[in-house]
Amino acid sequence: xxVSVIAVQDSEVEGTEDxxxxxSAVSANAQIGNPFQATTTILDxxxxxxxxxxxxxxxAELGGIATxxxxxxxxxxxxxxxxxxxxxxxxxxxxxxxSANRIDIPAGMTSxxVSVIAVQDSEVEGTEDxxxxxSAVSANAQIGNPFQATTTILDDDRPNVTIxxxxxxxxxxxxxxxGVTSVTSTSGSPDTHRLxxxxxxTQSYTEYDVxxxxxxxxxxxxxKAYWYISSDGSDITVTGxxxxxPDVGGSINxxxxxxQIGNPFxxxxxWATVINxxxxxxxxxxxxxxxxxxxxxxxxxxxxxxxxxxxxNPNAETAVxxxxxxxxxxxxSYSSLGSFADEASYLVQLEASLANxxxxxxxxxxxxxxxxxxxxxxxxxxxxxxxxxYVRLSIIEDGTRMAGSFKSAGTEGQEWRLELTAxxxxxxxxxxxxxxxxxxxxxxxxxxxxxxxFDDDEGERLxxxxxxxxxxxxxxxxxxxxRVIVGTSAYASDQTEGMLSTPQRFALHxxxxxxxxxxxxxxxxxxxxxxxxxDIYNALGQHVSTLVDRQQEAGWYEVSWDGRDGAxxxxxxxxxxYRFRSxxxxxxxxxxxxx
Numbered sequence: 001x002x003v004s005v006i007a008v009q010d011s012e013v014e015g016t017e018d019x020x021x022x023x024s025a026v027s028a029n030a031q032i033g034n035p036f037q038a039t040t041t042i043l044d045x046x047x048x049x050x051x052x053x054x055x056x057x058x059x060a061e062l063g064g065i066a067t068x069x070x071x072x073x074x075x076x077x078x079x080x081x082x083x084x085x086x087x088x089x090x091x092x093x094x095x096x097x098x099s100a101n102r103i104d105i106p107a108g109m110t111s112x113x114v115s116v117i118a119v120q121d122s123e124v125e126g127t128e129d130x131x132x133x134x135s136a137v138s139a140n141a142q143i144g145n146p147f148q149a150t151t152t153i154l155d156d157d158r159p160n161v162t163i164x165x166x167x168x169x170x171x172x173x174x175x176x177x178x179g180v181t182s183v184t185s186t187s188g189s190p191d192t193h194r195l196x197x198x199x200x201x202t203q204s205y206t207e208y209d210v211x212x213x214x215x216x217x218x219x220x221x222x223x224k225a226y227w228y229i230s231s232d233g234s235d236i237t238v239t240g241x242x243x244x245x246p247d248v249g250g251s252i253n254x255x256x257x258x259x260q261i262g263n264p265f266x267x268x269x270x271w272a273t274v275i276n277x278x279x280x281x282x283x284x285x286x287x288x289x290x291x292x293x294x295x296x297x298x299x300x301x302x303x304x305x306x307x308x309x310x311x312x313n314p315n316a317e318t319a320v321x322x323x324x325x326x327x328x329x330x331x332x333s334y335s336s337l338g339s340f341a342d343e344a345s346y347l348v349q350l351e352a353s354l355a356n357x358x359x360x361x362x363x364x365x366x367x368x369x370x371x372x373x374x375x376x377x378x379x380x381x382x383x384x385x386x387x388x389x390y391v392r393l394s395i396i397e398d399g400t401r402m403a404g405s406f407k408s409a410g411t412e413g414q415e416w417r418l419e420l421t422a423x424x425x426x427x428x429x430x431x432x433x434x435x436x437x438x439x440x441x442x443x444x445x446x447x448x449x450x451x452x453x454f455d456d457d458e459g460e461r462l463x464x465x466x467x468x469x470x471x472x473x474x475x476x477x478x479x480x481x482x483r484v485i486v487g488t489s490a491y492a493s494d495q496t497e498g499m500l501s502t503p504q505r506f507a508l509h510x511x512x513x514x515x516x517x518x519x520x521x522x523x524x525x526x527x528x529x530x531x532x533x534x535d536i537y538n539a540l541g542q543h544v545s546t547l548v549d550r551q552q553e554a555g556w557y558e559v560s561w562d563g564r565d566g567a568x569x570x571x572x573x574x575x576x577x578y579r580f581r582s583x584x585x586x587x588x589x590x591x592x593x594x595x
Contacts, residue, residue: 007042016142017042048073049144050082050105050137055588058152060430064118066151067577067588068132070103072110076140080105084114085135090128090153095119099541106543113588114541115577118153128153170295170388171228172286172308173236174262175220181240183215187232196227198385200255205387222264223252223323225308227387246325253320254280254313258385261311263303268328271301275322284310284384294360296384298403302328312382340379340404343369346443348451348484352393354422355434355513359391366395366416366484367443369406374414379406391422391435409446413487415495417456420471421479432474434510439467445486452492456481460504461496463556465523470512502554503527508580508587511561515592519562522547522578529553530583536561539575547578563593570595 005019022037043049051071059066070082082103090096097117105112116130134147175183185193190211195218199206205227208217214236218226222244228236243266244250250264261283263269271283283300285307290297303309303323313319340347350364369379376397383394383403394401396417407414420435422428441451453462453469457480462469471480485492493499503525511520522534534548545566547559561578565571573595579588 005040043142043144047140047142048076048080050080050134050141050147051144052082052132052134052147052149054132054149054151055586056151058154059116059118061118061120061153064153064430065577065588065590066116066130067113067579068103068116068149068151069111069113069586070105070134072105072141073144075108075110077107078140079107079138080141081138082112082134082141083136085133086130087133088129088131088150090130093119095128095153096130099539103541111581111586112541113537113579115539115588115590116151117539117575168388169230169233170286170288171230172225172260172310173228174223174225174306174308175238175241176222176244176262176264176266176305177238177241178222178244179241180215180220180238182213182238183218183220184213184237184239185210185230185234186237187230187234192230192232193234194227194229196229196387197224198258198260200257200259203257203385205385223250223262225260225262227260227308229388244325249275249325250323251320252323253318254311255318256313256316258382259311259313260308262308263305264323265325266305268305268330269303269323269326270328271303273324273326273328274303275324276319277321279313279315279319280321281312281314281381284312286310286387291360293358294362296363298363298381298384302330310384312384314376314382340365340369340381340406343371343379344406344443345370346409346445346486347441348486349440349442350393350418350484351438351440352391352420353436353438354391355436355510356429357389357391357422357424357433359389359422361391361393363403364393364395365404365406367406367486368409368414368446372406372408374407376400377406380404386423389424392420393437394419394421409449410487412491413449413485415483415485415487418482418484419479420473420482422473428473428475428478430475432472432510434470434512434514435473435480436470436512437468439464439469441467448488449486450489450492452485454483454485454496454499456483458504459499460525461499461556463523463525463558465521465556465558470509470523472510503556506582506585508589510589511578511591515594517563517594519560520591521558521560523556523558524580525556526552526554526582533581534559535579535581537577537579538571539577544571544576563595 018039018041020039023032026032054066054068084101086092096119099115103112103114129150129152131150134143137143195208195210195214196205244264252261285297285300286295288295344367347367352361372379380402381404383401386392395405396419397405405416455462485495505527507525509523511522532548532552535546536544538544563571573593575592577588577590
């Protein structure tokens, strides 16, 4: 059976009050059990209640950030102070730091927050919890429910592991000598160098045994090239052998797809003197001394002795070229832009880069050209396979990775499918890596045409702001599938099934660059009209500046923060948070200012 307790409304501000009901006695045919007492709390209806929430519920040990938000049921004319208590299996200072031990909600506002930042250590301790509770609030509010929230720190340590990161040096080499006795590394240790060669059949690298010498397994015949990878900068020594007879010439068989080749002669040879070069694409060289962040050079005009090159065979059968023993008039592997630069009426060069790494990929071209077809033709050229760590932007045509793809403009436009990915020696960071893509247009667009970029994974349009866009690469999603459309708005809308109109979802993007000095860009998108507020906070949870506070329509937006507070004063280096609120949506991200 039951009884009911009904709260009575009054006008007194008296805080929460408890009603404790106990069983005092029972009839002789029963006895008092346990629990014999129960409590309900009457919340003062004359003061707003404060509740506590956390996002996310799990954070990485390496710099993970959880935001604990105190929310008022209604705004009050005076500021509200929310005192917090920290508990759980995680230890403050050792496992995490908190930006503050209280939350101050400004007058007229309904929420405030503190941040908990995980601390990296080397202990294997399993997951640990940070439990935050509201311990007290100022007199003009009361504690509501839920008053407690928990985030879990995921342990990423492994016992007894030491990781040593070495700077590897990549060289594509060839040996213009036949009958060599041995090819050895000057380091003498097989642990400091590797030898790889591209297998056209499997479209992957084959690694060779280098103990005791590089030539233990590898066939260093003239005309073949290998990747020599050294962690200590050691050179190689070739013993024995004789130069190739210039009267014979050097025939090289090229399998379908990519091939690593070398000049079979001990002097530079011009590609223009090679017999039957038109059946394959012009050579691609690798020279980290020119640009270590983007070392590939396309349309190389000379084949230097001892260097290796990529050559792409677009045919379904093996092609044969013959390198003639005609010394080039000048040494050096000079590069030109190829025929597409002259034939393209409209050209877009795409450059991909990473926010926190030096790697770039600048050799990506698409556009319209006279005489171009929608499929592979003489103006198009394939993208050389990657090596080591890199960021890679590929144009995908019929399953082939292209670096240059040109089509006829048509009457409505054309589209290109792209893949954006990155390979890092240690893997992508837990928090992901922000990739930035810049588009440089050369030439005039046909009348009525525009340039559009779409994210096919998310099913939405990516805004072009200052001719660039960005996206996040994560361990779960290391590849992003994109699309570039150059054409009329009707064509773009038809090809993307309405993605052109407005964003399909709300999103707050990672700022770029990050870390930054002196300014950074913050991008966000709205799927509908709503009031928008974007604030900057410091690591203590103190308000620094308000960047946006107005009603905005659905669309894509970008705002800049110059590292100054609301009074125009420069703020110090350190960790900052930008917090976005739109309707019932709240999102917070971190950034680092380095003066």
